[in-house]
Structure formats: structure tokens, C-alpha cells
Amino acid sequence: MTYEIIFEPQALNAAARFLKDDANGLALVLDTVDKLADDPRPAGSVPYGSADLRRLHIGEYRVLYAIDHDVIRILVTHLGRTA
Numbered sequence: 897m898t899y900e901i902i903f904e905p906q907a908l909n910a911a912a913r914f915l916k917d918d919a920n921g922l923a924l925v926l927d928t929v930d931k932l933a934d935d936p937r938p939a940g941s942v943p944y945g946s947a948d949l950r951r952l953h954i955g956e957y958r959v960l961y962a963i964d965h966d967v968i969r970i971l972v973t974h975l976g977r978t979a
Contacts, residue, residue, distance in 0.1 A: 899933045900969040910975040914957075925957045925975065932970050936963045953978070 903911070914922045931938065937950065944951040948963045960974035 897968060899936055899963070900967075901929060901933055901972065902969055903972045904974075907972045907975045914975070914977065921955055921957060925954045925959065928952070928954045929959060929961075929972060932961065936970055 911922060911926070914925075932952075938952070941950045941952040943949070944960060948965070950961055950963065952959045952961070956978050958974075958976050958978060959972060962971045962973060964971060
């Protein structure tokens with residue numbers, strides 16, 4: 897089963913800000929997020945609160961996303977940088 901990846905507006909705004917400073921790091925984040933479509937619970941992702949809310953660290957970035965099985969989508973709710 898392949899999930900649809902959807903970014904909330906605030907996650908897209910954060911990505912746009914990070915693009916200016918770290919295009920290569922952001923490219924790695926986006927590639928990794930794209931892979932969530934086929935594997936929504938990859939090694940390294942951890943539950944965050946409820947079972948369908950997860951957090952994933954990618955280099956110095958972190959992604960918070962929700963898995964919605966009813967409509968087969970992953971909603972990226974937050975994109976931030978740890979440093």
C-alpha cells in the first residue's frame with residue numbers, strides 16, 4: 897500500500913526557510929519523507945503521543961507526521977531543525 901504525502905502549510909513554510917540555508921540537507925529530508933509513502937514506520941522513527949503520530953530525525957532536522965489509514969495518507973505537520 898502506498899500512502900499519499902501531504903504537507904501542512906507551516907511545514908512547507910519551514911522548508912522554504914531551510915532551503916535558503918541548507919539546500920542539500922533539505923533535499924535529504926524531502927527524499928526521506930517521500931520514502932514514507934512506502935514505509936510509514938521506518939527504522940529510526942518513533943511514536944509521538946498516539947500510535948499514528950510519529951517523529952523522525954533526519955540529520956539535524958526533525959519531522960513530525962501523522963499516519964491516516966482511513967484515507968491512506970501521511971500528513972507532515974512539522975518540520976524543524978535541532979541546531
